[in-house]
Amino acid sequence: MYTPSNPNIVGDFVREWVPNLVAYLPATVQGYIPSAEIAALINVVICMVAMGVAGIGPVPVLIYMERKICAHIQCRLGPMRLGPHGVLQLAADIMKLLFKEVYAPKSVQTFLYYLAPILVVTAPFLNLCMIPFGKNLQVADLDIAIPFIIAVNGFGILSTMLAGWASNNKYSLISGMRSGAQLISYEVSFALVLLLIVMLAGSASLGGITESQSGNFWDWWIFKAPVLGLLAFVMFLISSTAELNRAPFDVAEAEQELTGGHHTEYTGMAFSMFYLAEYINLFTTCCVATVCFLGGYNAPCIGIAAVDGILNMVPGIVWFLAKAFFMVVVYMMFRWTFVRPRTDLLMALEWKFLLPVNLIMLVLGFVFVAFGLFLP
Amino acid sequence: MILGIPFSDIVFYVVAAFMIVAAVVTVVSKNILQSAIFLIATFIATAIVYILLQAEFMAVAQVMVYAGGVVVFMIFAILLTSHLGEESFKVHLPRKFIAGAIAAAFLAIMGKFLIGQPELATATSNASAEASTFGAYALRLLSPGANGFLIPFELISLLLLMALVASVTIAKKDEDKEEK
Known part of the structure; x- marks a missing residue:
């Protein structure tokens, strides 16, 4: 049994209460629960609700941030009219999307057409189950979390291509093909960077990777392996931006070229599913970056006992969310700073540059592990 | 235990039923893209069976390699070849016959192995818990x-x-x- 080194109010509370929730029910209600499995299923439902909150909760914040950061980078103000600084703009948008009619264009394969928006949200939610938001604050600490994340990302590719094909629209089909090719290519270097972290940390579970970075802030993998960690972080940024289909790698949507990309034909809630998945995916990727490079829920201790004591008093989830939202800002700055490459240049970048560099970095990582070239 | 049946058995039967339905739809469907989608559904159901057998890595590898890799490449091939599967293709009788014969032979062999093992339902694994x-x-x-x-x-x-x-x-x- 593992004892947390810093106060961990939220995690301990969850750890203690959730497995025993049934025991807190009144005795008459407990009589209706026929077996331990049903009780376990109730816990599963609780976990699903928690993941729904953790997944959908940040989305309005992210969309508002996206609009405001984009506007300020371009010397505009962004939404200003509804509420103070436009905070109610999003509520209005959600109302609009909810009340829009959902319809399929003529002569599409309705089954595949409606399957795509359902499939697209599975991967981000499954990934979110692996994320340790704080000590014990995690749905499942699989020892194969990194392979799992790589595996379920395949559903994203699938749904993009399905949406492109099922829309029965030339632009959507081209977009589906483009983004399918892009996602498959960049998945390779995305997986290789994560494998490098697995090799350095000696664990493929996200909890284990976080634990391997406990200590001071230079024990985070971005600093702990000198230069290599920073390089790997940059590689992760590039390949995950492409995985997220965000600008500058948004050739799938490329508004000037392909109208709206693979979700041109979708309206109302079907379209909002794609939108939702995009932002949950952004949040999960930021969480993965936080866990793998920025020490997860560990406080940024600086080695001075007095300061570290104060820093450690803040619950881990606060540090985690702070780091995750820092990553969100990085991705958003990325989006509005760089220009979009052409499709063939994009593929050349992956296969001729990122992949060889990643393979070299894997070998370098082996050297680092073998000779212990880490910061003390 | 629900109605005297272990819970994992119920999960297995539900998943197995889904797997069989998805596999049949894969073969029967006239639209080749729809076949590919149901093939993925079959693979995911297989992954769930692996999880029930406590082979988590096998399950993840199954999803990663088959659902995420092989079938996505198949879908690529389908998307790149236009008009494929838009008109239904004919299956000649000899092919149907050979396919049926292979399926029957496979079923017979599986049946022979499974029926010969009466303790299959109750047997315990020799491997240690850490092996998987x-x-x-x-x-x-x-x-x-x-x-x-x-x-x-x-x-x-x-x-x-x-x-x-x-x-x-x-x-x-x-x-x-x-x-x-």
Whole structure:
């Protein structure tokens, strides 16, 4: 049994209460629960609700941030009219999307057409189950979390291509093909960077990777392996931006070229599913970056006992969310700073540059592990 | 236990029923893209069966390799070839007959092995609980000993390298042709 080194109010509370929730029910209600499995299923439902909150909760914040950061980078103000600084703009948008009619264009394969928006949200939610938001604050600490994340990302590719094909629209089909090719290519270097972290940390579970970075802030993998960690972080940024289909790698949507990309034909809630998945995916990727490079829920201790004591008093989830939202800002700055490459240049970048560099970095990582070239 | 049946059994029967339905739809569907989607559904159901057998790494590998890799490439091929599967294709009788014969033979062999093992439902595994963890898998994959798979592992990597070189050779444009 593992004892947390810093106060961990939220995690301990969850750890203690959730497995025993049934025991807190009144005795008459407990009589209706026929077996331990049903009780376990109730816990599963609780976990699903928690993941729904953790997944959908940040989305309005992210969309508002996206609009405001984009506007300020371009010397505009962004939404200003509804509420103070436009905070109610999003509520209005959600109302609009909810009340829009959902319809399929003529002569599409309705089954595949409606399957795509359902499939697209599975991967981000499954990934979110692996994320340790704080000590014990995690749905499942699989020892194969990194392979799992790589595996379920395949559903994203699938749904993009399905949406492109099922829309029965030339632009959507081209977009589906483009983004399918892009996602498959960049998945390779995305997986290789994560494998490098697995090799350095000696664990493929996200909890284990976080634990391997406990200590001071230079024990985070971005600093702990000198230069290599920073390089790997940059590689992760590039390949995950492409995985997220965000600008500058948004050739799938490329508004000037392909109208709206693979979700041109979708309206109302079907379209909002794609939108939702995009932002949950952004949040999960930021969480993965936080866990793998920025020490997860560990406080940024600086080695001075007095300061570290104060820093450690803040619950881990606060540090985690702070780091995750820092990553969100990085991705958003990325989006509005760089220009979009052409499709063939994009593929050349992956296969001729990122992949060889990643393979070299894997070998370098082996050297680092073998000779212990880490910061003390 | 629900109505005297272990819970894992109920999960297995539900997943198995889904798997059979998805497999049948894969074969029967006239639309080839729909077949591919149901093939993925079958693979995911297989992954769930692996999880029920406590082989989590196998399950993840199944999803990663088949659902995420192989079938996505198949869908690519389907999308790149236009009008494929738009008109239903005919299956000639001899082919149907051979397919039926192969299926029946497979079923007979499976039945022979399964019925010959009466303790199958109650048997316990000889392997230790740690045998199915990620680390144990990785160590066995790379150990040259009696239980190791080092030589097959290296052979497969050689095979993959060959496939990679072959695909590059096929995809490479002929330099002479390009000049003209």
